[in-house]
Amino acid sequence: MRALIQRVSQASCVVDGEVTGSCGKGFLVLLGIGPDDSPELCAKLWGKIARLRVFDDAAGKMNLALADVDGGVLVVSQFTLYADARHGNRPGFTGAAKPAQAIPLYERFCALAEETLGPERVGRGIFGADMKVSLTNDGPVTLWLDSDELFG
Numbered sequence: 001m002r003a004l005i006q007r008v009s010q011a012s013c014v015v016d017g018e019v020t021g022s023c024g025k026g027f028l029v030l031l032g033i034g035p036d037d038s039p040e041l042c043a044k045l046w047g048k049i050a051r052l053r054v055f056d057d058a059a060g061k062m063n064l065a066l067a068d069v070d071g072g073v074l075v076v077s078q079f080t081l082y083a084d085a086r087h088g089n090r091p092g093f094t095g096a097a098k099p100a101q102a103i104p105l106y107e108r109f110c111a112l113a114e115e116t117l118g119p120e121r122v123g124r125g126i127f128g129a130d131m132k133v134s135l136t137n138d139g140p141v142t143l144w145l146d147s148d149e150l151f152g
Helices: 039-051 099-117 147-149
Strands: 002-014 016-021 026-032 063-066 071-076 122-124 132-146
Touching: 002 039, 002 063, 002 071, 016 026, 039 099, 039 132, 039 147, 071 099, 071 132, 099 122, 132 147
Parallel strands: 026 071, 071 122
Antiparallel strands: 002 016, 002 026, 002 132, 016 071, 016 122
16 A cells, blocks of 8 residues: 655545535645555554654644544555666556455545544545646645555
């Protein structure tokens, strides 16, 4: 499982002209799911993201987590995080999980976020849709998390 996390002051996702999800201060999480991923891995990765201390405290030091700042998240599925561009100029995406496996894991990840933060603070994209995502990156702060590197 791979996640590109951007600390944002706001983010939103639009599909067919309709906002499907948004958040204020918090994280935009672009989530890629691989063929070896599991519900247990969803829990580990969500826990890591929820505990990231990348928000400023009163002294201006990155020392606070999402819960400390009443932050929210916008979670967007992103199979292209598994792109393989080693050969030629057209990336391959065979490293990403197929939708039958990926959709339930994406839904599980979002449900874990809702259990932690409350459903009102979790926005979602629509898996497989042509999404228009906008954000204001705060900092900028952008982090790359790969479950293979984090959890072996």
